[in-house]
Amino acid sequence: MSVKTRFAPSPTGYLHVGGARTALYSWLHAKANDGKFVLRIEDTDLERSTPEAVEAIMDGMRWLELDWNEGPIFQTHRFDRYKEVIQQLVDENKAYPCFCSKQRLDDLREQQMADKQKPRYDGKCRNLNADEIDLEQDHVIRFKNPEEGAVTFKDVVKGEITISNQELDDLIIARTDGSPTYNFTVVVDDWDMGITQVVRGDDHINNTPRQINIFKALNAQVPEFGHVPMILGDDGKKLSKRHGAVSVMQYRDDGYLPQAVLNYLVRLGWSHGDQEIFSVEQMIELFDINNINKAPSAFNTQKLNWLNQQYIKSLPVEEILPHLNWHLEQEGLSLEGGPDIAELIPEFAERVQTLKDLVAAIKPYYSNFDKFDEKAAKKHLRPVARQPLELVEQKLRALDNWQPDAIQQVINETVEELEVGMGKVGMPLRVAVTGAGMSPALDVTLNWIGQSRCLQRIQMALEFITQREQAE
Known part of the structure; x- marks a missing residue:
């Protein structure tokens, strides 16, 4: 069977870091196995889903270059299909209408909790006779979960998991307005799309046995599941805005390269020996879905910064x-x-x-500035710097060969004539031409800035010194 994975976000906000990592793992598994990767938009929450969020998710995917073979497929475009499958389950006595009021369900829940029982639907409408069913009344449709046995599945991350069916109740698959629910729609989608592996966050792990039972009721092939641990902040708590950017596009805005973000995300829960830096081609070659870590990973911005710098240096x-x-x-x-x-x-x-x-x-x-860095100017554009700047300006103005070697010779001559250390000339000159106290070597710095700009900026520095002298 050919591999087919999917990423299925809900369009209620931006593409966050955890979602991007899930998408990456699914994408890599498909790529590594010459399979297909599907982008599905789970937009059945009509109140919270927005077109802006859809675009934000797709912007994040495009920026990371996680291309999809199919999609985007929108669940709201598939309501007729869900309705058809719901009716099929009802016709096969695998689902049933439930007429219980919200008040009854609330009372039931309160009583169960008072009795220290797990809150669950008690099956009151599970076996109604035909004359007890009036579909003109408000009702939901519930799936008939098996009452005996257990659901066992091998999670590629967590290992074998077994849940007793007695722990599960008859979940709602269609609301009173007929709209389908999450646990039902994902099953129909994964079935129809031929999804072979479902990689998602471990906050979904409680949904999996319920979904497996629906797969089996439909005589559908059950995909393999892999539930990846959440990403924590460096303080050990769930990653959130207080830890910095959590939106993928915020990382773009903050100056990170997509290659570095992908590399960082793949290592947040997966490794290959001690290797830290992976090209996308290496990720595809080496990634193994069975080697995802079981333990949560902590996000470390310093590590991401280091990685981003490596990419700036090497790309x-x-x-x-x-x-x-x-x-x-x-x-x-x-x-x-x-x-x-x-x-x-x-x-x-x-x-x-x-x-x-x-x-x-x-x-x-590439552009002029109108003021100097305050700290650098205070330290280096002092009255004592006037003479070195005036002399070096004269020599630079006379220079007809604006090249690093010739510029360095001028600086050296100025130092020799004034009989001062290089710093007495170099630092005021650096602040004058760059506006700040740090730059590469002065000869290449001045060469890049150009002769006319350098002379103009030295004059500006001399004026700054004059104003400083007058103020003192």
Whole structure:
């Protein structure tokens, strides 16, 4: 049987980290086995589902490049099919109408809890005679869960699991308005779509025995299940907004590369020896659904930052550029008229961890600034820096060969003439031309910024020093 997996989010919000990891594992299992991957949108919760959430989920999938072979398939487009299968189960005496009022069910639940019993439907309407059934009255449809025996399945993550049927009750498969419920629709969808493996969060594990019983009632092939543990924050609690970004697209906004996010997600619950960095091709080659960890994983932003930096350092510029361009557009920054970005990225890769940091670092090389970094200016643009800046400015202005070697020679000559240390010239000059206190080597920095911009900025620094002298 060919492998077919699915990712089936509810469109009630963004694509979160846990959902993205589930999608990745399902996608990798399909890819590793030359199978198919289906995107299904479980939008039967009409009150909470929104078109914006659908788009947010698909944006996240596209950004991560988790492409799907089929879909997106919307459950709301399949209501006729669900209605047909519900009627089939009723006709085969595998489901029945239930006329119990909400008040009766609430009272039943309260009594069971008072008696320290597990709350469950008591089967009052399970065996009604034909003359007791009036379908004109408000009613739901319940599935006739087996009353004897147990459900046993081998979870590819958790191992063998057995649940007694006496622990389960007759769940509702159609509400009073006729709309189908979650546990029923997913069974029909997985059956119709030929899904062979269901990978999902372990918060669904209690639904699985109920769904298996519905599969069996329909004489349908039961898929293999794998319930992955939740992702925790670094404090051991369930991952949430207090731990930072939980939306996949927020990671894009914060300057992470999709390759790094995928690499980080695959390691949040799966490993291959001590290897930390995996290309997508390596993930597909090495991933084994049977090797997903049983224990929850803790999200570590520092580790993600490190990983993102490794990708900035190692990816070809042409792979980084499409993602960098998005951030440049957000900043209104153009690379035209400036140095070749391919030269800057290797120089700054050791200094930045995100694309957002990279844009901030390269900004002085492509656009002017109107103020200096306050801390750097206070320390290095002092009255004592006037003479070194004036002399180096004269020499740079006279330079007709604007190349790193010639620029370095000018800086060296200034140091020798003033008989001062390199820092007395280099640091004020660095702050003057970049606006801040850190940059690559001064010769390449000035070369990238260009002669006219450097001279203009040194003049701005001298004016800053004059204002400072007057204020003092």
